[in-house]
Amino acid sequence: MDFDLSEEQKLLKQSAHDFLSKECPRELVRRIEAGDEEFPPALWKKMAGLGWMGLVIPEEYGGSGGSFLDLVMLFEEIGYKICPGPLFSSVVFGSLPILMAGSREQKKEFLPGIARGEITVTMALTEPSASYDPSSIHVKATARGDEYTLSGTKLFVPYATGADYLLCVAKTGEKKRPEKCISIFIVKNKIPGITITSLTTLAGDRQCEVVFDDVTVANTGILGTRDKGWPIVEAILENASLVSCAEMIGGAQAVMDMSLQYARERTQFNRPIGSFQVIQNYFADMWTDINAARYLLHKAAWKISEGIDAGMDVAMAKSRTGEAYRRVTTLGHQIFGGIGFTKEHDMHLFHERSITGDLNLGQGAFHRERVARRLGL
Amino acid sequence: MNFDFTEEEKQFRQEVEDFAKTELPADWDEKALYWPAGYGTLPGLEKEFKEFHDELLLKLGRKGWLTIGWPEEYGGMNSMIKHAIFDDVMSYHRAPGGDVSNAIAGPTILLVGSDDLKKEWLPRIGRGELRFWLGYSEPNAGSDLASIKTRAVDNGDEFILNGQKIWSSGAHIADYAWVLAKTDPDAPRYAGETLMIVDNKSPGITIRPIENICGICSFNEVFFDDVRVPKKNIVGEVNKGFYCVMMALLYERLFVGIGAFRRVLDELVEFAKETEHNGQPLAKDPLTRDKLAAMAIEIEILYGFYWKTAWLMDKGQVPVLEASVLKLFGTELGRKLAGAAMEILGMYGQLKRGSKWAPLRGLVSLGYMDSVSGPIGAGTSEVQRGIIATRGLGLPRK
Numbered sequence: 132m133d134f135d136l137s138e139e140q141k142l143l144k145q146s147a148h149d150f151l152s153k154e155c156p157r158e159l160v161r162r163i164e165a166g167d168e169e170f171p172p173a174l175w176k177k178m179a180g181l182g183w184m185g186l187v188i189p190e191e192y193g194g195s196g197g198s199f200l201d202l203v204m205l206f207e208e209i210g211y212k213i214c215p216g217p218l219f220s221s222v223v224f225g226s227l228p229i230l231m232a233g234s235r236e237q238k239k240e241f242l243p244g245i246a247r248g249e250i251t252v253t254m255a256l257t258e259p260s261a262s263y264d265p266s267s268i269h270v271k272a273t274a275r276g277d278e279y280t281l282s283g284t285k286l287f288v289p290y291a292t293g294a295d296y297l298l299c300v301a302k303t304g305e306k307k308r309p310e311k312c313i314s315i316f317i318v319k320n321k322i323p324g325i326t327i328t329s330l331t332t333l334a335g336d337r338q339c340e341v342v343f344d345d346v347t348v349a350n351t352g353i354l355g356t357r358d359k360g361w362p363i364v365e366a367i368l369e370n371a372s373l374v375s376c377a378e379m380i381g382g383a384q385a386v387m388d389m390s391l392q393y394a395r396e397r398t399q400f401n402r403p404i405g406s407f408q409v410i411q412n413y414f415a416d417m418w419t420d421i422n423a424a425r426y427l428l429h430k431a432a433w434k435i436s437e438g439i440d441a442g443m444d445v446a447m448a449k450s451r452t453g454e455a456y457r458r459v460t461t462l463g464h465q466i467f468g469g470i471g472f473t474k475e476h477d478m479h480l481f482h483e484r485s486i487t488g489d490l491n492l493g494q495g496a497f498h499r500e501r502v503a504r505r506l507g508l
Numbered sequence: 509m510n511f512d513f514t515e516e517e518k519q520f521r522q523e524v525e526d527f528a529k530t531e532l533p534a535d536w537d538e539k540a541l542y543w544p545a546g547y548g549t550l551p552g553l554e555k556e557f558k559e560f561h562d563e564l565l566l567k568l569g570r571k572g573w574l575t576i577g578w579p580e581e582y583g584g585m586n587s588m589i590k591h592a593i594f595d596d597v598m599s600y601h602r603a604p605g606g607d608v609s610n611a612i613a614g615p616t617i618l619l620v621g622s623d624d625l626k627k628e629w630l631p632r633i634g635r636g637e638l639r640f641w642l643g644y645s646e647p648n649a650g651s652d653l654a655s656i657k658t659r660a661v662d663n664g665d666e667f668i669l670n671g672q673k674i675w676s677s678g679a680h681i682a683d684y685a686w687v688l689a690k691t692d693p694d695a696p697r698y699a700g701e702t703l704m705i706v707d708n709k710s711p712g713i714t715i716r717p718i719e720n721i722c723g724i725c726s727f728n729e730v731f732f733d734d735v736r737v738p739k740k741n742i743v744g745e746v747n748k749g750f751y752c753v754m755m756a757l758l759y760e761r762l763f764v765g766i767g768a769f770r771r772v773l774d775e776l777v778e779f780a781k782e783t784e785h786n787g788q789p790l791a792k793d794p795l796t797r798d799k800l801a802a803m804a805i806e807i808e809i810l811y812g813f814y815w816k817t818a819w820l821m822d823k824g825q826v827p828v829l830e831a832s833v834l835k836l837f838g839t840e841l842g843r844k845l846a847g848a849a850m851e852i853l854g855m856y857g858q859l860k861r862g863s864k865w866a867p868l869r870g871l872v873s874l875g876y877m878d879s880v881s882g883p884i885g886a887g888t889s890e891v892q893r894g895i896i897a898t899r900g901l902g903l904p905r906k
């Protein structure tokens with residue numbers, strides 16, 4: 132057993148923390164959230180320079196060959212600083228599926244560009260049914276000679292507007308078991324037939340509707356093997372759930388740190404509110420909630436890094452973390468009182484992200500069902 | 509990071525597993541109904557099991573398993589992780605592992621005891637020859653331990669002890685008392701108490717069992733009436749008793765009966781698979797699935813706090829925060845698990861031990877009652893949250 136981070140991981144966390152404190156202040160987060168500004172290309176470049184986009188890409192494809200656990204450590208800091216932008220989508224929904232399933236040519240074509248931050252990729256997975264079940268995939272890919280045409284609607288696609296490529300998850304047949312005929316297509320974004328509409332969401336996080344209307348893709352655009360797309364989607368969903376947990380835990384930690392500072396400074400009845408037992412109890416519960424989720428996250432991420440099946444652990448982590456983040460921000464709000472209910476205060480930024488983090492990639496009950504199955508029920 | 513055990517640790521787990529399988533009586537599962545993180549159903553406290561437990565302790569002593577966390581020079585293995593593995597396996601079988609003597613008295617003597625004290629007591633504790641009960645609480649001193657009234661008066665080479673203890677778990681089956689008494693009533697709070705070992709057979713001790721809400725006499729009230737305690741039985745320094753008590757609390761907090769959580773979950777999963785309800789297996793009912801999954805997640809989290817606390821101890825740290833969270837989370841989880849188990853069993857949950865209709869041998873009806881005790885005994889949940897916030901997170905007391 133070893134609960135410690137490696138020296139490299141500590142360094143990665145610390146440097147990410149310092150960098151984001153300087154380069155991604157809350158002011159910027161707010162401007163982006165409000166839609167007044169897009170994610171600054173200069174900041175994106177600097178992040179690429181730090182190697183974040185290529186963190187888990189092997190060296191032969193231009194990355195630094197870090198582990199999944201390293202990625203999780205980085206995203207705890209991203210979440211702590213609530214840094215917006217397409218990093219999550221491009222790394223998790225772009226590079227990981229290509230890494231997992233792509234041919235050598237596909238890897239060579241895309242990964243070095245992603246690692247350098249020159250190409251951004253996202254995944255068009257969920258549809259209006261807002262479900263993560265293979266039966267919910269209705270976007271259809273019809274074969275015509277050595278091409279396919281894609282038709283249908285994708286919803287909640289992260290950062291589709293700015294992406295260079297979309298990984299579109301589509302049906303390539305009709306079978307009784309829908310997971311047996313799903314394929315992933317690498318589609319150049321904004322080619323004829325693609326219409327993208329931004330969704331206005333609570334956290335202003337650039338999720339989109341993407342409509343495919345007879346979009347033509349060469350059959351070389353299939354990622355990996357035809358009809359074998361669903362297991363990749365499953366694996367990516369597990370990875371994405373954990374990275375999302377990392378962001379949420381970072382965010383929850385930030386809420387606790389902010390609240391702790393406030394509870395020491397704010398006085399009422401001539402004493403710091405942090406000396407009131409009820410407030411102290413909130414903190415005990417926040418610490419417990421955050422560290423409970425963090426253990427589940429680290430263990431699951433460690434398993435993925437070691438190549439051990441982590442299905443159970445991922446489901447546990449995601450179901451617990453979303454709910455914990457929500458509880459922690461609610462308590463944070465309670466501690467800040469009226470001031471926390473103002474737009475001027477930062478608490479609402481976390482409150483928004485806690486609920487969207489819980490909703491996306493499967494809520495508590497969804498993941499508990501996955502746990503139940505793995506318990507043998 | 510690494511969440512795996514070493515080969516040696518895995519082998520050790522297997523060894524304990526084998527021991528439990530061979531040494532526990534064939535009908536043990538029927539008899540022992542310990543509820544995780546409860547203090548009222550510990551089999552080691554039941555009179556009915558005394559003979560068996562005494563013998564088991566001697567066997568464990570011979571294996572060196574009562575002193576796993578102790579330094580090697582005192583016959584230990586110097587590994588709290590191994591100690592935690594041992595307790596995980598034993599509590600999975602609802603078997604008594606150690607008790608106050610090796611979990612509290614031993615570690616405290618190691619930390620604050622004189623050489624003579626170490627020589628006199630540690631080998632006997634290590635061999636499993638004697639059992640202690642914990643004499644802290646009094647009728648008017650529970651959470652506020654500093655307000656104890658039991659008085660020890662200096663009388664040459666001995667102290668004369670007078671007063672009353674209560675909630676004294678296992679006093680009726682133990683050999684010695686581990687008593688905190690006032691030695692300086694005029695001293696400021698926390699500076700006038702002394703820790704001492706008192707022979708249960710001393711003249712002047714009266715032990716009266718108290719029946720707990722599970723129907724078991726697990727604890728007692730104990731009266732001291734001019735009881736003579738030789739000075740060599742003082743643990744640590746006179747008037748430094750509070751400090752000694754605090755030192756040992758961490759060790760005690762690892763005892764949440766962690767394996768028994770796992771066991772209950774396994775049994776409930778089996779129950780859900782085997783039981784028909786509304787024409788289908790209960791295991792197909794979405795609410796039941798959700799409840800069991802939620803419990804599985806909480807139990808996994810408890811293991812996280814458990815291993816982390818043990819790991820920090822092995823690193824030589826004093827994990828005040830983690831140990832309190834472990835105690836708080838574990839005992840509160842004992843209650844949640846009891847509630848969930850009752851809901852899953854439905855009306856059958858109320859059936860008691862002995863009824864032919866009782867599922868899980870009546871474990872749940874008993875456990876539901878015992879789950880009350882965890883968040884109260886050994887420092888209430890409120891006290892733990894206070895420790896976490898002030899000593900752990902540095903919040904101001906005033």
Ligand SMILES: Cc1cc2nc3c(=O)[nH]c(=O)nc-3n(C[C@H](O)[C@H](O)[C@H](O)COP(=O)(O)OP(=O)(O)OC[C@H]3O[C@@H](n4cnc5c(N)ncnc54)[C@H](O)[C@@H]3O)c2cc1C
Binds near residue numbers: 674675676884
């Ligand atoms: C099954 C069982 C076994 C036990 N075994 C032993 C044993 O072997 N040896 C032994 O010495 N003791 C034992 N105890 C006693 C146990 O340690 C005490 O019950 C416990 O410390 C609480 O003390 P109390 O019962 O006097 O409650 P009180 O201290 O009177 O507490 C009552 C309520 O007030 C709350 N409260 C008290 N002070 C504060 C505060 N400052 N802030 C907020 N809330 C507060 C408590 O949290 C609790 O909710 C045992 C108890 C149980 C239930």
